[in-house]
Amino acid sequence: xxxxxxxxxxxxxxxxxxxxxxxxxxxxxxxxxxxxxxxxxxxxxxxxxxxxxxxxxxxxxxxxxxxxxxxxxxxxxxxxxxxxxxxxxxxxxxxxxxxxxxxx
Ligand code: TYC
Numbered sequence: 252x253x254x255x256x257x258x259x260x261x262x263x264x265x266x267x268x269x270x271x272x273x274x275x276x277x278x279x280x281x282x283x284x285x286x287x288x289x290x291x292x293x294x295x296x297x298x299x300x301x302x303x304x305x306x307x308x309x310x311x312x313x314x315x316x317x318x319x320x321x322x323x324x325x326x327x328x329x330x331x332x333x334x335x336x337x338x339x340x341x342x343x344x345x346x347x348x349x350x351x352x353x354x355x
Pocket of ligand 1: 288
């Protein structure tokens with residue numbers, strides 16, 4: 252009991268609860284030489300709910316520039332969707348790749 256009086260709490264080491272925004276992630280469509288343009292547009296439609304005009308524009312941007320940001324969202328959603336899209340392509344025998352990276 253006598254010992255308890257000697258207990259010192261060092262308040263400097265207590266951390267303030269910080270509410271930080273979860274980091275957002277980009278899903279990036281990567282160009283390749285083999286996946287048909289129509290297939291890319293179909294994947295954008297079925298995985299990301301992107302309509303044909305926007306799908307065409309995004310596909311052509313990746314085709315010309317090498318890559319194109321498709322969507323910015325939470326990490327788990329970005330990773331799931333990029334895997335779904337890559338898996339669809341793999342099943343169809345195309346090398347289409349999508350990657351994710353944290354937004355600045
Ligand atoms: N470059 C492909 C072709 O000419 C089409 C393509 C576009 C593939 C965009 C992937 O992310 C991509 N058939």
